[in-house]
Amino acid sequence: MTAIEVLSGQLRERIAGNRTGARPAIWKRFLLSIAVPAGAFLLWQAAVSFGLSSGRLVPPPSRIIAALWQLAGNGELYRHVASTCLRVLFGFLAGAAAGVVVGTLTGFFTTARALVDPSLQALRAIPSIAWVPLFILWFGIFETSKVMLIATGVFFPVYLGLSTALLSVDRKIVEVGRIFRLSGLELARRILFPAVLPALIVALRAGLGLGWMFVVAAEFMGASEGLGYLLVDGQQLGKPDQIVAAIIIFAIIGKLSDGLIVSISAPLVAWQDNYKKGGT
Amino acid sequence: MLSVEGLSKTYQNGVVALQGFSLEVHPGEIVAVIGGSGCGKSTLLRLISGLDQPTAGKIAINGEAVRAPHQLINLIFQEPRLLPWLTVGENIRFGLSHLGRRERDERATAALDQVHLAGYENSLPKELSGGQAQRAAIARALVTQPEVLLLDEPFSALDALTRSALQNHLVGIWRQTHSTMIIVTHDIEEAVALAHRVIVMQPSPGRIMEEIAINLPMPREVSGQAVDRYKKKVRASLNRSLSKSGTVMRDAEVISIVEDIA
Numbered sequence: 224m225t226a227i228e229v230l231s232g233q234l235r236e237r238i239a240g241n242r243t244g245a246r247p248a249i250w251k252r253f254l255l256s257i258a259v260p261a262g263a264f265l266l267w268q269a270a271v272s273f274g275l276s277s278g279r280l281v282p283p284p285s286r287i288i289a290a291l292w293q294l295a296g297n298g299e300l301y302r303h304v305a306s307t308c309l310r311v312l313f314g315f316l317a318g319a320a321a322g323v324v325v326g327t328l329t330g331f332f333t334t335a336r337a338l339v340d341p342s343l344q345a346l347r348a349i350p351s352i353a354w355v356p357l358f359i360l361w362f363g364i365f366e367t368s369k370v371m372l373i374a375t376g377v378f379f380p381v382y383l384g385l386s387t388a389l390l391s392v393d394r395k396i397v398e399v400g401r402i403f404r405l406s407g408l409e410l411a412r413r414i415l416f417p418a419v420l421p422a423l424i425v426a427l428r429a430g431l432g433l434g435w436m437f438v439v440a441a442e443f444m445g446a447s448e449g450l451g452y453l454l455v456d457g458q459q460l461g462k463p464d465q466i467v468a469a470i471i472i473f474a475i476i477g478k479l480s481d482g483l484i485v486s487i488s489a490p491l492v493a494w495q496d497n498y499k500k501g502g503t
Numbered sequence: 504m505l506s507v508e509g510l511s512k513t514y515q516n517g518v519v520a521l522q523g524f525s526l527e528v529h530p531g532e533i534v535a536v537i538g539g540s541g542c543g544k545s546t547l548l549r550l551i552s553g554l555d556q557p558t559a560g561k562i563a564i565n566g567e568a569v570r571a572p573h574q575l576i577n578l579i580f581q582e583p584r585l586l587p588w589l590t591v592g593e594n595i596r597f598g599l600s601h602l603g604r605r606e607r608d609e610r611a612t613a614a615l616d617q618v619h620l621a622g623y624e625n626s627l628p629k630e631l632s633g634g635q636a637q638r639a640a641i642a643r644a645l646v647t648q649p650e651v652l653l654l655d656e657p658f659s660a661l662d663a664l665t666r667s668a669l670q671n672h673l674v675g676i677w678r679q680t681h682s683t684m685i686i687v688t689h690d691i692e693e694a695v696a697l698a699h700r701v702i703v704m705q706p707s708p709g710r711i712m713e714e715i716a717i718n719l720p721m722p723r724e725v726s727g728q729a730v731d732r733y734k735k736k737v738r739a740s741l742n743r744s745l746s747k748s749g750t751v752m753r754d755a756e757v758i759s760i761v762e763d764i765a
Binding site: 395396398399401402403404409413414417418420494495496 | 600
C-alpha cells in the first residue's frame with residue numbers, strides 16, 4: 224500500500240467520522256425541539272383515550288390528524304395553504320421593501336427621521352384588526368386589502384430594525400471608510416449595509432412572524448380560502464379539530480419560513496464573532 | 504512636506520484641545536508626539552487626517568491644503584478597526600478599489616508579506632490575535648502608499664512582547680518605504696526607539712512644550728548609554744510638562760507616564 228493510499232484512506236475515515244459525528248447532533252436537536260409538543264400531544268391523547276376528558280372542545284391528536292388527513296385527501300389543504308402562503312409572500316415582499324426604503328431614509332437623513340418617525344411610531348401602536356375596516360373600504364374585499372394588511376404588519380419591524388441599526392453603526396468603522404475617502408453611496412454599500420445586515424435579518428424574521436399573524440386578520444375579511452378561512456369555518460361549523468389543525472399548519476409553515484430566512488442568511492453573517500453558533 | 508500652522512481646535516463643549524500648534528515634518532522623518540492625557544495628541548492626528556476640522560490654522564501636504572481625508576495621508580488607529588465581514592485580504596484591498604484587480608492583488612500580497620501575514624489572506628479578523636489584527640491594519644494603510652502615515656497609539660493595547668515586535672516591524676517598514684510618520688504615544692521608550700524627533704506636549708490647552716531631536720541611527724538598541732540619555736531627556740521634559748499643567752493624575756495613561764518617570 225502506497226503512502227498516498229494510506230493518507231487517502233485516513234482522510235476518508237475522517238470525513239466519514241465527521242459525517243456520522245454531525246448526524247447525532249442534528250437528530251438530537253430535532254428530537255429536543257419536538258419533545259415538548261410531542262409530549263403534550265401524547266398526554267392529551269392518553270387523557271381522552273382513558274376517558275379523563277371528552278375532547279369535545281380540545282380535540283385529541285388522533286382527531287386532528289384525521290381532520291388533516293381528510294383535508295389533504297380531497298386537496299382542500301393544499302389550496303388553503305397555497306393561498307395563505309402566497310398572500311404572506313406578496314405581503315412580506317411589499318412590507319419588507321417599504322420597510323427597507325423608509326428605514327434607510329430615516330437612518331441616513333436626520334430631516335427624514337424628524338419628519339416621519341414620530342408618525343410611524345404612533346401608527347405602529349395600532350392593532351392589526353383596527354386596519355381591517357379601513358383597508359376593506361380603501362382596497363376592496365379581495366386580495367389587495369389582504370396583502371396590504373400583511374405588508375403593514377411586516378413593514379414596522381423591518382423599518383424600526385433597519386432605521387435603529389443604521390443609527391447605531393459604530394462611528395469607528397465609519398471613520399475607516401472616511402479615511403479611505405469613500406463617497407456617501409460607497410460608504411453605505413461597503414460599510415453601513417454590511418454592518419447592519421445582522422440586524423436587518425432579525426428585523427425581517429420579526430416582520431415575517433408578524434406577517435403570519437396579520438394574514439389571519441386578513442383572511443377574516445371575507446376570504447373563501449386560506450388557513451384563516453379554515454379557522455372561521457371551523458368556528459362557525461363547530462369543528463375544533465379543523466381549527467387546531469389549521470393552527471398547527473400555521474405553526475409549521477411559520478417555523479419553516481423562518482428557518483428558510485435563517486438558512487439563506489447564515490452565510491452572509493458567518494463573520495459574526497458570536498458567543499455560540501447554532502441558535503436560531 | 505507636511506506643514507501644520509497655528510492649528511487650534513475647540514470642541515462644542517468649550518474644551519480647547521489644541522491651541523496654536525505649528526509643525527513642519529520633513530520627507531521620511533518619523534516624529535513622535537508624547538504627552539499626558541488631554542494634551543490634544545489624538546486631536547492633532549484627527550485634524551491632520553482630515554477626520555475633524557480645525558477651529559483655526561492650516562494643514563498642508565506638499566503645499567496642498569488638507570481639509571478632508573487626503574489620498575497621501577493615512578491613519579492607523581489605536582485599535583485595528585478591521586471590517587469584520589471582510590477577510591484579511593479584502594480588508595487590505597479595501598482602499599484600492601480604484602485600481603485594477605491585478606494591481607490590487609499584487610499590492611495586497613506584498614503588504615501581507617511585509618507585515619508577516621502571508622497565509623492569512625482568507626482568514627476573518629475574528630480569527631486573528633491582537634498583534635496580527637494590528638499588523639493587518641498597518642498593511643491596509645501601507646497598500647495605499649501614503650506619503651504620510653499617522654499612527655495613533657497603535658501598539659498601546661498590545662502586550663509588551665507583541666508591542667516590541669511590531670515596533671521592530673514598523674522600523675523595518677520605514678527602512679523599506681521611507682514614509683513620513685507621525686506617531687502618537689504615551690510610551691517614552693517607544694518614542695525614543697522609533698522617532699527622529701520627539702515632540703513633548705503640554706495640556707490645557709494642548710500645545711508644544713519641547714522638541715527633542717533623537718540623533719541615533721536606525722534600528723536602535725533597546726538600551727545603552729545614548730538611548731538612555733535621550734529617554735532621561737524626554738522623561739524630564741514630560742515631567743516638567745505635567746507639573747506645569749497641574750493635571751490631576753487619575754486616568755491610566757497619565758498614571759503610566761508617572762510610573763515611567765518614577
